[in-house]
Amino acid sequence: MSAPAINPFIIFFASIITSNMVLSNFLGMCSFISVSNEFKTASGLGKSVTMVMVVTTIINYVIYKFVILPLNLEYLRYVIFIIVIAASVQIIELVMDRYLPDLHIKLGIFLPLITVNCAILGISLFMVIRNYNFWQTLLFGLGSGLGWWLAIATLAAIKEKIGKNKIPKGLEGPGLTFIITGLMALAFIGFSGIFIIQ
Numbered sequence: 001m002s003a004p005a006i007n008p009f010i011i012f013f014a015s016i017i018t019s020n021m022v023l024s025n026f027l028g029m030c031s032f033i034s035v036s037n038e039f040k041t042a043s044g045l046g047k048s049v050t051m052v053m054v055v056t057t058i059i060n061y062v063i064y065k066f067v068i069l070p071l072n073l074e075y076l077r078y079v080i081f082i083i084v085i086a087a088s089v090q091i092i093e094l095v096m097d098r099y100l101p102d103l104h105i106k107l108g109i110f111l112p113l114i115t116v117n118c119a120i121l122g123i124s125l126f127m128v129i130r131n132y133n134f135w136q137t138l139l140f141g142l143g144s145g146l147g148w149w150l151a152i153a154t155l156a157a158i159k160e161k162i163g164k165n166k167i168p169k170g171l172e173g174p175g176l177t178f179i180i181t182g183l184m185a186l187a188f189i190g191f192s193g194i195f196i197i198q
Contacts, residue, residue, distance in 0.1 A: 008139040015143030018192045021119040022151045023185040028119030032152050035110050042156035044103040046149030056085045057141030060124040081124045089115045
């Protein structure tokens, strides 16, 4: 089965805006909501998630095309994809602990939790389901990571700005986060006529 005839750059822009992993597909919501209180921390997590998405998507593509399919091991793809994701997160965590200790401390438990971020596994599974070629997969992983980063950084920036004002008691915490996320999702989906990849 050949790859769909979609330009990789269309996939790239669509995965940032109209098919955003968190705002359109609702994948990766746990860390998105939990680490969105401070812009600097949220942006750091966004960069880490983007890096993990790109690296794991490429590795999973190569393993899927050149190991899983030829050896007829498709029943093991979930396990293999998760092992690749976990190994990549561990390597990134070690690098951050060594070179960015302040960010590593701020992210705390949420950095290892990137391993179970369903958006990262979702990208590898979408790659398989949609039968993307290498360039489509690469730009899909990069665009999805940048889209996740854009979403969490935007949410954190809005929450920081609103946090300086007096907020009604009932909207403090998760209530305000869900309202902002819903409005952001509506804004992103408003561009759905521009790029279509599904």
